[in-house]
Amino acid sequence: MxxxxxxxxxxxxxxxxxxxxxxxxxxxxxxxxxxxxxxxxxxxxxxxxxxxxxxxxxxxxxxxxxxxxxxxxxxxxxxxxxxxxxxxxxxxxxxxxxxxxxxxxxxxxxxxxxxxxxxxxxxxxxxxxxxxxxxxxxxxxxxxxxxxxxxxxxxxxxxxxxxxxxxxxxxxxxxxxxxxxxxxxxxxxxxxxxxxxxxxxxxxxxxxxxxxxxxxxxxxxxxGSIPAHSGKPTPRDGSLPGGMGGEVREVVAEDVPSRALMAAYRLPHDGTREADAADLALTVLGGGESSRLHNRLVRRDRSAVGAGFGLLRLAGAPSLGWLDVKASSGVEVGAIETAVDEELARFAEHGPTAEEMERAQAQLEREWLDRLATVGGRADELCRAAVLFGDPQSALTAVKRVLEVTAEEVRSVAARHLRPDNRAVLVYEPTGGDAGSAPVEEEGENA
Missing domain, CATH: 3.30.830.10 (Metalloenzyme, LuxS/M16 peptidase-like)
Known part of the structure; x- marks a missing residue:
């Protein structure tokens, strides 16, 4: 053979x-x-x-x-x-x-x-x-x-x-x-x-x-009989120096059901310890109903009906931290943005509590175990690790690296990257209409 x-x-x-x-x-x-x-x-x-x-x-x-x-x-x-x-x-x-x-x-x-x-x-x-x-x-x-x-x-x-x-x-x-x-x-x-x-x-x-x-x-x-091809061009370099160097902002007036604040923060490349730390930071800040932003905006202030913060991991370019907040009726986006920045500044100064750290690591571990538990999920993770990092075996040990990250590393990555001068901001102002949802980054064939 x-x-x-x-x-x-x-x-x-x-x-x-x-x-x-x-x-x-x-x-x-x-x-x-x-x-x-x-x-x-x-x-x-x-x-x-x-x-x-x-x-x-x-x-x-x-x-x-x-x-x-x-x-x-x-x-x-x-x-x-x-x-x-x-x-x-x-x-x-x-x-x-x-x-x-x-x-x-x-x-x-x-x-x-x-x-x-x-x-x-x-x-x-x-x-x-x-x-x-x-x-x-x-x-x-x-x-x-x-x-x-x-x-x-x-x-x-x-x-x-x-x-x-x-x-x-x-x-x-x-x-x-x-x-x-x-x-x-x-x-x-x-x-x-x-x-x-x-x-x-x-x-x-x-x-x-x-x-x-x-x-x-x-x-x-x-x-085995399919011929190889040697003409693939070298992909363009996706690396970028430092952060964005200033906020970029756009206001969109559209037929949407409610005001919304969305933002994308440039974060470390996937495959690095810093990306795992960023994942933990975003999980503490916006990963579900126990997160800081949900507790502040939805439960306490009642200024939003939903608040989430997730990581789009990218290996060939800076990853993106994706913030999505849908405003409660009558609430201005400015009030929400002020609250978000207060929470991010507090996190950058003090970092996660021991309890938050433990909960975030457990959440990411559970998600990893869920992916590897199905044959399809495990096959996908093995391919991903091979294509993006050259090592399929790293898919089987990924969670160990997440569990090794310290609270100080999580605080530090947030302080460096989750800043107003390192984000693109999108503000939606409704002109009236029905509810809907934003797409994810993948395009999928519908069987």
């Missing part, structure tokens, strides 16, 4: 073994015989950060095109075959990757591997102008339904553009612009696929009730 085993690690009873095929495909296998199911997860190292000006949205468009047929699977066949075998499937696009995944009854794993290999190796044989036009219209309609015609729907897009400079690879979000989608030609799409949908630009994880030797033989059989 043309593969090499590279390493094996164990954490809390979970193991992962790595291999690499001769064509560069990285493979991670993790046995778990608890239930008779298995997940197949494939991450391609391509997201909106890899796009160039004038051609945004291609990564997300391709996520849709990958479900439209390949050499041996026509039309909607991928969905039909997986669901007919009792499995589920989907795909999503983010700034930093595009992923595809199936959860199958254990005896149907070979089908999922064959399907993924068929479209990796032969999608271009089925990609024509009609298919491109059809899926371009689907994506444009998705943009209208999830962004343009939804209350607060463009908040994430606006804040991202404000938080990163105009020439920065993270300045635009995965959904892309209508104009760029219209401008994409069949030649653009074909070149994009050849460049990024190659085995040496992907990580395949198979997790669950599997026989590793047999699974690896299937992977070699179906993926």
């Amino acid at each position: 043309g593969h090499t085993a590279t390493s094996e690690a164990e954490s809390g009873g979970l193991t992962a073994t790595e291999y690499r095929l001769a064509n560069g495909l990285r493979v991670v296998l993790s046995e778990d015989h608890l239930t008779p199911v298995a997940a197949v997860c494939l991450w391609y190292d391509v997201g909106s950060r890899h796009e160039v000006a004038g051609r945004t949205g291609l990564a997300h468009l391709f996520e849709h095109l990958m479900f439209q047929g390949s050499a041996q699977v026509t039309g909607n066949g991928h969905f039909e075959l997986v669901q007919g075998a009792g499995g589920s499937l989907n795909g999503t696009t983010s700034f930093e990757r595009t992923n595809y995944f199936e959860t199958m009854p254990a005896h149907q794993v070979e089908l999922a591997l064959w399907l993924e290999a068929d479209r990796m190796g032969s999608l271009l044989t089925a990609l024509d102008q009609e298919c491109l036009d059809n899926q371009r219209d689907v994506v444009k309609n998705e943009r209208r339904q999830r962004y343009d015609n939804v209350p607060y729907g463009t908040a994430f897009e606006r804040l991202t553009a404000m938080a990163y400079p105009g020439d920065h690879p993270y300045h635009h979000t995965p959904i892309g612009s209508m104009a760029d989608l219209d401008a994409a030609s069949l030649e653009d799409a074909q070149a994009f696929f050849r460049t990024y949908y190659a085995p040496n630009n992907a990580v395949l994880a198979v997790v669950g009730d599997i026989d590793p030797e047999r699974t690896l033989a299937w992977i070699e059989k179906y993926f």
